[in-house]
Amino acid sequence: MSHLSIVDELSNFIYREFHSFRASEISRRCFSFEQFSEIFLKISNHDALRIIPVGESTEGRPLRLVKIGSGNTKVFSWSQMHGDESTATLALLDIMRFFAGNTRFETLRVELLEKLTIYILPMVNPDGAERFSRENINGIDLNRDALNLAEIESKILQKTFEVIKPDFVFNLHDQDPRYSIGIANRQAAISFLAPPFNETREINANRSRAMKLIAGMKLTLEHFIPEHIGKYSDEYEATAFGDRFQELGAATILIESGGWRGDPEKQFVRQLNVIAILSAFVIIARNAVESFSADDYNSIPFIEKKLFDLLLRKVGVNLGDGIKDVDIGINCYEKHLPILELSANIEAIGDLSGYSGLEELDCTGCHADRMLEKGDAANIVIMKNGGVFAIIENGRLKM
Ligand SMILES: [Zn+2]
Numbered sequence: 001m002s003h004l005s006i007v008d009e010l011s012n013f014i015y016r017e018f019h020s021f022r023a024s025e026i027s028r029r030c031f032s033f034e035q036f037s038e039i040f041l042k043i044s045n046h047d048a049l050r051i052i053p054v055g056e057s058t059e060g061r062p063l064r065l066v067k068i069g070s071g072n073t074k075v076f077s078w079s080q081m082h083g084d085e086s087t088a089t090l091a092l093l094d095i096m097r098f099f100a101g102n103t104r105f106e107t108l109r110v111e112l113l114e115k116l117t118i119y120i121l122p123m124v125n126p127d128g129a130e131r132f133s134r135e136n137i138n139g140i141d142l143n144r145d146a147l148n149l150a151e152i153e154s155k156i157l158q159k160t161f162e163v164i165k166p167d168f169v170f171n172l173h174d175q176d177p178r179y180s181i182g183i184a185n186r187q188a189a190i191s192f193l194a195p196p197f198n199e200t201r202e203i204n205a206n207r208s209r210a211m212k213l214i215a216g217m218k219l220t221l222e223h224f225i226p227e228h229i230g231k232y233s234d235e236y237e238a239t240a241f242g243d244r245f246q247e248l249g250a251a252t253i254l255i256e257s258g259g260w261r262g263d264p265e266k267q268f269v270r271q272l273n274v275i276a277i278l279s280a281f282v283i284i285a286r287n288a289v290e291s292f293s294a295d296d297y298n299s300i301p302f303i304e305k306k307l308f309d310l311l312l313r314k315v316g317v318n319l320g321d322g323i324k325d326v327d328i329g330i331n332c333y334e335k336h337l338p339i340l341e342l343s344a345n346i347e348a349i350g351d352l353s354g355y356s357g358l359e360e361l362d363c364t365g366c367h368a369d370r371m372l373e374k375g376d377a378a379n380i381v382i383m384k385n386g387g388v389f390a391i392i393e394n395g396r397l398k399m
Contacts, residue, residue, distance in 0.1 A: 083128020
């Protein structure tokens, strides 16, 4: 069977059947360690899955590795080393349930369990996850701690990697949903990267394997999100774990969950993760990695940050030297303190014709009710012909 038919057959199958193994208890981005733990333990309580305790976070939350299968090729996936990047944690729970599932996928499951040993370490930063913050409880970005290994969670990740000695690793993150691909209004749903292992971004056999596997995953996802697949910045970051593990000899794949219009909780993006990762497992298990092309990887366009949450087109604004017609780009931010707090700022004012908005409003013939500058809170009343045309309240459009 050709590599194309492998991904064709499989991706459609997983897409269709996703609902039957999805860990449906959680369907939001923000969830507590307790909520995660309860489902994690419930799913892990199955003969196919073995829990290996690997340590505790700074605040004493357990980090648990799951081992599935007994094959010769070892794959290691971890998620949420940035506490507010939870999409792939849910995808990993779904994948665990796929392996702990009913007889529906028996043939595929048996094949994967025989060929692969799959290690999963979901929620590497549970203290950060509890606060929905990027950093750990000490305010450290764990993905800049791969060389210092100053934090407990970083030490655990490094140690786990050293003990497993994986052939392939999947480093799972969320990226800003305001990244786009090619044209400004085409949102990046998923980004991939085979991280470099040195400044010159050399390609060795190892990195080449990662690139080819990504090419296979890209073909898989193209069925569902054509043209919404991007490549993450390939600047070398010595202190990041992906770059480090690539250097240490595991073919390393970064997956960034982006955004999708109408999917604020990223549940479709979660499903895309499951399709991509399970397809990758099958490609690896069938020794098909080398049948994909690094050129295909290289042709994936880099993502660019050209989207705003809200873009007001052609608003008359007094910028201090008279009224001019300008575009206004607005972004909304969430903080969990632990209560959700939303803030919205004017990010850019000027000619934003090269940019796009997840939501846009044409304000031709309108003007703002006050002077505005970059950095202002996004509370604006837009006037037209002496009446109110639109109200922007904390970045949200109220007509
Ligand atoms: Zn991240």
